Amino acid sequence: MQVRIEDVSPVEKKMFVEIPWETVSQRLGNAYKELGKGVALKGFRKGKVPRPVLEQVYGQRVNAEVAYELVRESFFRANQEHQLAAVAEPRVEEAAAIKKGQPFTFAAIIEVRGEVAPQDYKGLAIEKRKLAIPETAVDEALAALRREHTELRPIEGRDVTAAGDIVGLSVSGTIGEHQINQPQFAVDLDDEEREPLPGMRQALLGIPLDSKDQKLELQIPEDYKDESIRGRKAELTFTVLEVRAKEVPALDDEFAKDTGKADTLDGLRAALRKDLEERESETIDREAREGVLRELVKKNQIPIAASLVERAVEMQYQRLRQMLGMKPDRKDPTAGLTDDLREKMRPQGADEVRGQLLLEAIADKETIAVTDQELNKHVDETAKARNIAPAKLRAEWQRDGRIDNVTYSLRQDKVLKYLVEQATVTEVETLSQPGTPLPGVSEGVSEGEAHEGHVHGPDCNH
Incomplete structure (x- = not known):
């Protein structure tokens, strides 16, 4: 097989392939042999139909099937040998018909990941809200606790x-x-x-x-x-x-004891404040990661393959349906995704893909990796939240092929934390502009996002 690769754009390549007749002939022979086993035509016993007759009746179909398989095999082989980093199936533009004694040739456009060289990712200017819990928030938490014990x-x-x-x-x-x-x-x-x-x-x-x-x-x-x-x-x-x-229970020390959080009302207020501060700190940290990712993408508007953008748009749409409480359409997950809506969602989808690619590249450049201890900790925390044994959850993830994807998402989040540490941070009362949450990255890792956490390609096993 002869393969020639030409650059079309930073994220597209054109592949020219020539497959010798000997290979094509062998594939045709195998196809007709397999076909002949189950075909019964008038005048012939099952499995005894001569090949010339099969060619006359099924030739067009067999040629198309063999050509399709040759294109796929050539693509995967070229993708590996030439390290193309393809992100979608090839788009065949020129394909010659299979003719006896002649090589089979075709040309196809391949979308690739492209070179990602992050620039200016250290010292990104971001805002971070000051941690401030007003007394009214503690009052509201106390009122909610009273309602629970009513x-x-x-x-x-x-x-x-x-x-x-x-x-x-x-x-x-x-x-x-x-x-x-x-x-x-x-x-x-x-x-x-x-x-x-x-x-x-x-x-x-x-x-x-x-x-x-x-x-x-x-x-x-x-x-x-x-x-x-x-x-x-x-x-x-x-x-x-x-x-x-x-x-409704009275607000006194007895009520505090009944909650199991403190022995006095003052102690209960202090415990509620601590809980609120911990949750608010997590929110502030998430906002900082979202902000640093927004700035990273803004400074690195790298070209990206159209198929990756469309895939991101479809994932966004499915998440939107879930947020609205709509049941997923298993037959057509993108049902209702109109062309106008696609167009509106593409800019955010493109930046989502850019963010993932940039974080991958930074992780490689800065040798940021997820340790076994970090993965084990995440498994333990997720198992505790689901009230199942960690070993059972790990076995479930391994069986479903999720471990690598969970590790990938943990790595992405680790890079974001690194970028926040390297950023120029200004503390503010209120953010001047919110960050754009990118699911599977800035929101951390959840079981439902395990397959969304990376840029998919033809080599994915899901």
Whole structure:
């Protein structure tokens, strides 16, 4: 086989291939031999059809199949021998028909990773928020903890609802043109944020505990958050199913002890502040990594293969569907991804790929690697979060071929931390511009992202 490679662009090469007739003839012979085993034609016993007859009936199909296999094999061989670093299957542009006694020739465009030489990646200017937890945040955390420890008691000594009650209802009726039929749901008469409809909490205050088939009319404001029912009139019929009174614990030392976090109320506030500071520190560190990655990509607008961008766009779209609570379409994961939406998502997809390639190159240049101890620690932490044995999780990842991808993503995150350490950092109260999260890199590693953490190519095993 003769192969000639020409550069088309920094991320494209053209491959010219000539395969001698001897090789083509052997492949054709094997194909007809395999075909003949299962073919039964009129006048011939199964497996006894002469090759000339097979060529006459199936020649066009066999030639196409052999040509396809020769192209694929030639591509993978050339990719390895010439170290092309291809990132997608070849795009055949010129292919001669298979003719007896003549070599088979074809030309194909191959998208490649291209040379990645990161520039100016040390001393990147980034902002980092100061760690500041206001007392109001501690108050909110304390209030949330009280809600967790709130008990619901049967109503005693009264026959109407009151503030602090949880009212279970069945509701039917209409809101404008929308039909409503909720056989069972609860309304917290104290919780304004989760009020099902504006004015509903007030309407349910002071009603008999055994209310049945009661009418309720509400006018939805024109500026209501749900656009679909703005300005509509709600005409409902409800029945009270159950009412419970909330017993909220007092804010005292006994409550602190009940939480198991501290022995005194002051100690509980201190413990909650520490938790908030730890979470906020993690957020600030993540923002710094996102910021340094944004600046790195901004300074290194390297050319990238179109197929990598399209793949990144499709992954972004699938993540977007998951964020919106949409079920994945297994038959067509990109269902609904219109051309206009693709076009809008391409710039971010391109920068996502650039970020991954640049981080890989920096890791190689700075000899940054993931140690066995670091990988083991990640396995242990993930196993603990999933409440399974670390050995079982590792075996699962090895069985599914995820270990290498998890290691890759850990390495990417390690490079980001290195870049933050090397950056010129300005502490600020508020970031002037947010970083762009790049899943599989700046968000750390999660099991669901294991296959997203690197730039895929034809040699991937998934």
